[in-house]
Amino acid sequence: MLALSVGVGLGVLHELMEAEVDEVVGPKGRHDPDRAAVRHGHDSGEVTLGGRRVPVSRPRARTADGDGEVGLDTYAHFAARDRLSDVMLERMLVGVSTRRYARAGEAVGTGIDEIARSTSKSAVSREFVSRTRETLVDLMSRPLADLRLAVVMLDGIELKGRCCVVAMGIDTDGVKHPLGLWDGSTENATVATTLLANLVERGLDVEQGVLVVLDGAKALRKAVRDVFGTDTPVQRCQRHKERNVLDHLPEHQRDSVRRRLRGAWGLDDHDTALDRLRVLADELARTDPGAAASLREGLEETLTITRLGVTGRLKATLASTNPCESMIETVRRISRNVKRWQNGDMCLRWTAAGMLEAEQQFRRVIGHTDLPKLALAVEADVAAKRAAPTPNPTPHQPAPTAAPEVATTAV
Numbered sequence: 001m002l003a004l005s006v007g008v009g010l011g012v013l014h015e016l017m018e019a020e021v022d023e024v025v026g027p028k029g030r031h032d033p034d035r036a037a038v039r040h041g042h043d044s045g046e047v048t049l050g051g052r053r054v055p056v057s058r059p060r061a062r063t064a065d066g067d068g069e070v071g072l073d074t075y076a077h078f079a080a081r082d083r084l085s086d087v088m089l090e091r092m093l094v095g096v097s098t099r100r101y102a103r104a105g106e107a108v109g110t111g112i113d114e115i116a117r118s119t120s121k122s123a124v125s126r127e128f129v130s131r132t133r134e135t136l137v138d139l140m141s142r143p144l145a146d147l148r149l150a151v152v153m154l155d156g157i158e159l160k161g162r163c164c165v166v167a168m169g170i171d172t173d174g175v176k177h178p179l180g181l182w183d184g185s186t187e188n189a190t191v192a193t194t195l196l197a198n199l200v201e202r203g204l205d206v207e208q209g210v211l212v213v214l215d216g217a218k219a220l221r222k223a224v225r226d227v228f229g230t231d232t233p234v235q236r237c238q239r240h241k242e243r244n245v246l247d248h249l250p251e252h253q254r255d256s257v258r259r260r261l262r263g264a265w266g267l268d269d270h271d272t273a274l275d276r277l278r279v280l281a282d283e284l285a286r287t288d289p290g291a292a293a294s295l296r297e298g299l300e301e302t303l304t305i306t307r308l309g310v311t312g313r314l315k316a317t318l319a320s321t322n323p324c325e326s327m328i329e330t331v332r333r334i335s336r337n338v339k340r341w342q343n344g345d346m347c348l349r350w351t352a353a354g355m356l357e358a359e360q361q362f363r364r365v366i367g368h369t370d371l372p373k374l375a376l377a378v379e380a381d382v383a384a385k386r387a388a389p390t391p392n393p394t395p396h397q398p399a400p401t402a403a404p405e406v407a408t409t410a411v
Contacts, residue, residue, distance in 0.1 A: 021059045024070055037061045037070045132349035139352045140180055145203030148172050150375040153324040154214040156187040160341050163187050164351045165195050168324045172375050174368020178355040183344040192223030209378040215321050216240045231385040235304040238265050239320040248291035270307045308377040314367025330358035
């Protein structure tokens with residue numbers, strides 16, 4: 001039935017094109033000396049149908065003086081490749097491989113399938129590369145000056161030997177925005193610094209203050225300090241910190257330490273929570289120094305949101321990079337059929353496509369009604385740090401001259 005409908009549809013398309021020629025040129029057999037255009041036979045063309053390029057015979061018209069061809073809107077609409085690109089991108093993002101693309105198409109009849117184009121593996125691949133490259137350019141050129149972001153989240157995604165650092169913003173209304181990404185061999189400071197510098201170049205305003213939530217990687221922390229400045233408040237992901245600490249412990253200790261970590265992080269009193277975490281670190285140092293060192297590294301920054309007065313549901317949302325992780329999970333899902341990551345361009349294109357696919361399903365973050373208060377708290381925190389007097393450096397004291405060694409003679 002669908003194949004029959006396709007045949008009828010192509011017949012209707014032919015009639016529409018002929019009707020448009022009649023409007024431009026005038027009906028056949030009626031000479032009009034004032035006409036602006038004349039018929040010019042037919043030519044081969046292609047239209048997009050069911051994710052394919054299907055050949056058709058299209059009528060042509062030229063200006064009466066023979067100076068140029070008159071375009072037909074009907075043919076231009078159906079010949080546009082944008083809809084074909086949309087179909088290809090959508091099918092690839094839901095997991096249809098280039099090899100199986102032709103079989104995933106709508107049934108249009110054997111006759112149409114035999115003459116259709118743009119369904120081969122190479123054709124689909126070329127179209128997908130072109131479309132995802134446009135997606136990447138679109139994402140990395142979005143202006144950010146008009147966004148009032150309360151939070152910027154940073155995280156990395158491993159793609160079989162390569163790494164993309166991604167950034168997601170949350171505005172004061174709780175709306176999530178994919179901001180950008182950068183590729184490298186590892187989650188290193190150079191990659192992260194380049195990404196953050198790109199955000200600033202596109203208009204991201206960090207002078208008014210923004211909370212940065214990151215996974216705890218030292219490279220990301222250094223990049224934030226170098227690009228956003230030392231006054232920018234940073235919240236270390238509590239889930240990453242918990243995982244790192246527990247990895248240093250034997251199985252029988254993990255449950256009790258996990259409960260104590262979460263109990264401290266759940267407190268709304270910053271000083272009490274910090275004291276409990278320090279006591280835990282001191283206890284671990286006696287038996288598990290590796291776990292203690294992991295906990296102490298960036299310890300105070302696991303409580304930044306508590307120090308800023310964030311409570312309730314928003315505190316649970318910002319305690320980890322989970323909102324950003326959900327976007328990354330979409331990247332993993334759509335790229336699950338990729339067998340070999342050939343280069344950085346491929347990683348960037350697929351990751352950008354996944355980020356924008358995730359954006360279509362974004363919801364406002366839980367606890368978003370408290371985000372304006374967080375933005376004010378961050379502004380006040382940054383202002384207080386900038387107003388604090390800079391401590392005078394300690395005068396340099398020359399090192400004492402070492403006493404000459406006295407040779408001793410064994411008796």
